[in-house]
Amino acid sequence: MHVYDLMENSTAANSTLVTLTIRDSSRDNIYDFTIEDNGKGMSPEFLAKVTDPYTTSRTTRKVGLGLPLIKMNTEHCGGGMTLESQLGIGTKLHFWFQLDHLDRPPMGDLSGTIVMLAAAHEDIHIVYRHITDEGEYTFDTEEIREALDGMSMNDVSVMKYLKEMVQENLEEIHYHD
Numbered sequence: 715m716h717v718y719d720l721m722e723n724s725t726a727a728n729s730t731l732v733t734l735t736i737r738d739s740s741r742d743n744i745y746d747f748t749i750e751d752n753g754k755g756m757s758p759e760f761l762a763k764v765t766d767p768y769t770t771s772r773t774t775r776k777v778g779l780g781l782p783l784i785k786m787n788t789e790h791c792g793g794g795m796t797l798e799s800q801l802g803i804g805t806k807l808h809f810w811f812q813l814d815h816l817d818r819p820p821m822g823d824l825s826g827t828i829v830m831l832a833a834a835h836e837d838i839h840i841v842y843r844h845i846t847d848e849g850e851y852t853f854d855t856e857e858i859r860e861a862l863d864g865m866s867m868n869d870v871s872v873m874k875y876l877k878e879m880v881q882e883n884l885e886e887i888h889y890h891d
Contacts, residue, residue, distance in 0.1 A: 716787070716819070718827045719780040720749055720807060725835045727753025727805065733841040734828075738813070738890050741847050745793075745818065745890065746810040756799040764797065784809050791815040813890060821891040825880035828853055832876070833867040842880075849887035853880055 717734065724732040729751035737746040756764065765781050785795045792812030799805040811818045828842050832855050842853040858867065858876065865872055 715822065715827075716780070716784050717747065717749075717824070718831065720784065721831055721840075723780060724749060724751035724753055724805065725831070725838055727751055727755070729753035729804065729838060731839045731841070732835075733843070735843045735845070736889075737845045739845075739847050740813060740890070743813045744810055745813045745821075747808070749807045750804065752804040755801045755803050755805055757801055761797065761799050765795075781807075787811075787819060791818045821889075824889075824891070825877045825884060828880055829867075829873050829876045832858070833873050836867055844884060844887065844889055846887045846889055851880075851883040851887050853883075 721732055721734060732749070732751045735748045735750075737744065739746075765785050781795075781797070788795050788809045788811055792815045793810040795807070795809040797805070797807050828840075832840050832853075836855075836859075838855075840853075840855045844851045855867070862872065867873065867876065
């Protein structure tokens with residue numbers, strides 16, 4: 715859910731491109747995530763206080779927990795977080811966990827998360843890249859749209875197929891969940 719929430723931040727920032735890169739390595743004992751977007755970015759003042767739960771750009775509520783929670787979780791699991799942003803250019807969030815740390819949150823339904831984001835934001839180019847010690851898999855919505863030849867990713871049967879496709883590819887490269 716962290717990944718979904720943080721990528722939703724990117725889609726809400728008027729991005730046309732959102733990329734998620736996950737490096738999942740037993741050899742290096744790391745579960746490493748980078749989310750980049752070309753959205754509106756953040757001012758230096760906002761960026762400096764964005765990990766405070768009472769700092770949010772949302773108008774629907776006065777609390778924003780996505781970044782504070784991921785920062786806390788990574789730090790409790792031998793990892794950390796960095797955040798870079800420039801107004802009008804975009805944002806880059808990098809966070810990592812020690813892969814074998816006892817308190818590392820489970821990945822959850824990664825394939826479902828990626829497909830749900832792609833279906834919910836068909837107007838945004840989403841690229842998901844997963845790298846393991848065994849190989850690499852890339853899911854690119856531009857390629858998917860081309861292959862679907864006009865069919866919507868919102869179609870339930872398409873979503874089911876895409877989820878199965880992503881899951882099979884992740885299993886093939888021996889990802890950690």
